[in-house]
Amino acid sequence: MIFIMNERMAIQDYYSDPMAHCYGCGRLNEVGLKFKSYWDGKESHASFKPRAYHTAFPGFVYGGLIASLIDCHGTGTAAAAAYYAEERDMGTEPELRFVTASIQVSYLKPTPIDTTLELRGKVKEIKGKKVTVEVELSANNELCARGEVIAIKIPDTMKITI
Amino acid sequence: MIFIMNERMAIQDYYSDPMAHCYGCGRLNEVGLKFKSYWDGKESHASFKPRAYHTAFPGFVYGGLIASLIDCHGTGTAAAAAYYAEERDMGTEPELRFVTASIQVSYLKPTPIDTTLELRGKVKEIKGKKVTVEVELSANNELCARGEVIAIKIPDTMKITI
Numbered sequence: 001m002i003f004i005m006n007e008r009m010a011i012q013d014y015y016s017d018p019m020a021h022c023y024g025c026g027r028l029n030e031v032g033l034k035f036k037s038y039w040d041g042k043e044s045h046a047s048f049k050p051r052a053y054h055t056a057f058p059g060f061v062y063g064g065l066i067a068s069l070i071d072c073h074g075t076g077t078a079a080a081a082a083y084y085a086e087e088r089d090m091g092t093e094p095e096l097r098f099v100t101a102s103i104q105v106s107y108l109k110p111t112p113i114d115t116t117l118e119l120r121g122k123v124k125e126i127k128g129k130k131v132t133v134e135v136e137l138s139a140n141n142e143l144c145a146r147g148e149v150i151a152i153k154i155p156d157t158m159k160i161t162i
Numbered sequence: 163m164i165f166i167m168n169e170r171m172a173i174q175d176y177y178s179d180p181m182a183h184c185y186g187c188g189r190l191n192e193v194g195l196k197f198k199s200y201w202d203g204k205e206s207h208a209s210f211k212p213r214a215y216h217t218a219f220p221g222f223v224y225g226g227l228i229a230s231l232i233d234c235h236g237t238g239t240a241a242a243a244a245y246y247a248e249e250r251d252m253g254t255e256p257e258l259r260f261v262t263a264s265i266q267v268s269y270l271k272p273t274p275i276d277t278t279l280e281l282r283g284k285v286k287e288i289k290g291k292k293v294t295v296e297v298e299l300s301a302n303n304e305l306c307a308r309g310e311v312i313a314i315k316i317p318d319t320m321k322i323t324i
Binding site: 021023031055068069072102106 | 234265
């Protein structure tokens with residue numbers, strides 16, 4: 001299978017400019033988190049160091065950040081997997097970009113704030129415009145949260161209006 | 163039923179200081195969102211105006227913020243409902259404070275960023291230490307997202323370590 005993706009480039013670096021304003025993962029959102037995901041042809045990976053103020057309680061990350069990272073990682077993984085399934089290089093037209101239809105996150109244990117969080121995504125199913133992605137979030141090699149994102153390909157008609 | 167809660171005080175204003183550092187809803191988190199929920203004895207309500215940079219795409223709110231608001235509103239509602247069920251005033255000891263065990267959010271339509279978001283929470287079930295809360299998030303009187311939060315009462319032993 002031909003699949004060219006520079007492994008040093010994040011999935012989100014391939015998003016077109018109008019699609020790159022997400023507070024979580026948009027490279028053009030000046031104050032956003034600039035979260036980045038990487039695709040190895042089979043799974044997706046990401047790392048994120050929480051800021052000191054991303055607290056739930058002192059010492060632990062608030063759940064909203066964890067949901068945000070899983071969300072961005074899920075839609076990014078969906079995009080990479082969709083290009084891969086079509087045997088197309090990321091960044092080629094027409095752009096394959098996904099939004100979240102639903103997210104579910106189980107918080108398995110308190111997530112420490114003073115370390116780098118590691119995310120891993122796996123595609124559970126690709127069915128038409130829908131990609132289901134399972135995401136695990138770990139800290140210090142301990143699984144802290146598990147999520148599932150149902151991502152839907154943005155229709156071309158919607159992209160025109162953005 | 164005796165239940166004294168100053169309606170001008172938010173649920174989160176009753177959290178004890180060690181419990182008031184959440185980036186989403188902690189009054190002591192200096193850079194946080196300071197999201198506030200109100201309980202009317204039956205349901206919970208909240209409003210939040212997204213910042214201009216909380217974008218998914220230009221003009222629309224990113225899903226991570228929506229999940230964060232539903233999360234904080236869910237745990238806040240759980241606390242208020244738990245005090246109410248025990249016929250106790252909020253703020254009395256021992257403190258009833260909840261963390262999120264799981265969250266599910268369905269994004270029903272793109273949420274506009276240039277308006278105030280309105281949240282409403284209803285308790286679906288109280289069972290032991292577990293409170294399940296359903297949350298609806300609307301903008302311009304249109305339902306944009308629906309969520310369910312399973313909140314778990316923090317054990318006293320954990321509170322001591324915070």
